[in-house]
Amino acid sequence: MKFKSAGIIIALILIMFMSAIETSIISLALPTIKDDLNVKSSVSLVFAVYFIAIVIANPIVGELLSRVKIIYLTITGLILFTLGSLFSGLSDTFTILIISRFIQGLGSGILMALSQIVPKLAFPIPFRYKVMGMVGSVWGVASLLGPLMGGAILEIASWHWLFFINLPIAVIAGALVLWTFHFEDEVLVKNRLDYKGLALFYVMIAALMVTVLSTAHLVYNSIGFIVFLLAALLLFKAEKKQRVPFIPVTEFKRTIIIVFLTDFLYAIMLMGYNLYMPIYLQEEVGLSPLQSGLTIFPISLAWITINFNMPRIEAGRTKKMLYLSAFTSLMLCSILLLFGSSVPLFTAVSLLLAGASFGIVYTKDSITVQEESSPEQMKRMMSLYTLTKSLGNSIGSTIMGYIYVLPVVLIGPNIHNVMLAVIIILLVLMGLWTTCYKEQSRQ
Known part of the structure; x- marks a missing residue:
């Protein structure tokens, strides 16, 4: 691997790690932040404004990329994220913290969208599969390291350092971006904004x-x-x-629509696994944050393993077969957890099936949007694709939270509510892909 390629991959991983870990590292400090800043309103605003800012920033990235080079937009995102992190750490009132988190979320929204576009410009298939796998699995790794890092930092320092930890990472990522994010395939146009x-x-x-x-x-x-x-x-x-629309509606052919919907629903289900499985393991099974993190780590392990072997896995299989296999894998995992979620080792082994499913679907979704969008609209479509994932994450974290705390549990502990919801969503997806998707002839 060339040094420049390695630099691009490391920069992408650092960028995604900073964005992803913000959803997990702060959670342990919420009680402390509430007491320290004398918060009278809901302290969950710390998360809500971050997600809202991401949703605001995601869609505009595709429009900006037709006018601005990726390197400049990436540096802008890093500057916003760094400033947001700095002032979040320096906050002495809840109002300043919320404003700072919003700025941080804007930077994160820009960076998350770019992480889906850069691999298309930098790497050919099949190596792109491996890069997408490494970048995508960062979410799972962050869900493990977030509580560990947060707990360790809170043991030796104040909650402010949960934000300051981003500063050296952002500086390293910025240096790598300045060195490596120079792409020959970038095409800039001057169109009137819609x-x-x-x-x-x-x-x-x-x-x-x-x-x-x-x-x-x-x-x-x-x-x-x-x-x-x-x-x-x-x-x-x-x-x-519109001649050059903000939303390229003509790009939304049947396959693209199905892929967007699949990604949205998978983002919702991922929140059920990544957010509420650790809560269940700690509150109801009695594991420590470290033990619960290690228990769900097989999701990340299977995710990245699948992506490194994606060309071999999809060889000789149709797209429909690949997706239906992924849905079956996640459904089998959910069914197993209905009966053995109280046993950590059994849960960890079962979650390998979930990681394999997320790895296949997320990587294949991204590649499908990249390859089936027209070259002139690819950047816009990828930013909209990232928005779909962000909406699924933000909405999923809330919906799965409602489902998790439902007073009527059909069978067993609260996590079974989430597993049943996942099974229902998977049945919908199986029906969608079986009845609506039409396989295209391979060239």
Whole structure:
């Protein structure tokens, strides 16, 4: 491997690690932050504003990439993330912390979108599979290291250092970006920005989040859903008339739509595994944060192993067969955990099936969007693909939380509610791929 290629991969891993670990390393410090800053409102705003900022930043990246080189946009994302981390650590009031987390989330949203685009420009298939596997598995590794790093830092220092730890990582990543992010295939154009499409799109996303996340009153959910449908209809009509639309609606062929929906639902299910399985293992099984992290680590292990062997796995198999095999693997894992989740070793072995499923689906989804989008719209489509994943993560963390704490548990402990929800989602996906996907002839 050339030094430049290694530098690109290390930069991507560091960028994704910083973005991913922010969802896990801070959780242990919430009680301390609440007491230290005398928080009267919900301390969960620390997470909510971070996710909202990511959702705001993701879609605009594709538009900016048609006008700005990747290296400049990456450095901008790193600067925002670094400043957000710095001022989060320096915060002496909850208001300053929330504003700083929002800035940090904007930087993270830019960086997360770019991490899906850079491999396409830098690496050919099949090596791109391995790179996507390494970058994708960072989420699983972060879910393990987050509680460990957070616990260790809180033992020897204050919660402020949970944010300061990002600063040296960002500096190293920035140096690698300046050295390696120079790509010959970048094409910049000067088109008029589609302000109408941009505005309608953000209205649609905001309405969707109100529909799903609002718990104040059912009326708000209903109004949000109606606004979402109206904005989606107006957006579709408006973008079909644009020569260079903000949302390239003509790119959304049947396969792309199915892949986007699959990725959204898989992001929801991943939150069920990555967020609530550790909570269950600690609160109900009695494991320590370290032990629960080690128990779910097989997800990351299987994920990266699958991606290193992806060309061999998909050889001779149709795309439909590959996806249905991945769905079956995750369903088998969920069924096994309905009967043996109280035994950590059994849980760890079962989670290998989940990691294999996430590895196949996430990598294949990303590659499919990269390859089936037109070259001039690939960057926009990849930023929208990243947005889909971010929406799934933010909505999934809330939905799976509701499901986890349902007062009526059908069978066994609370985690079984999550497993049953995953099984239902997988049945929907199996039906979708069986009835709607049409295999294309290979050239």
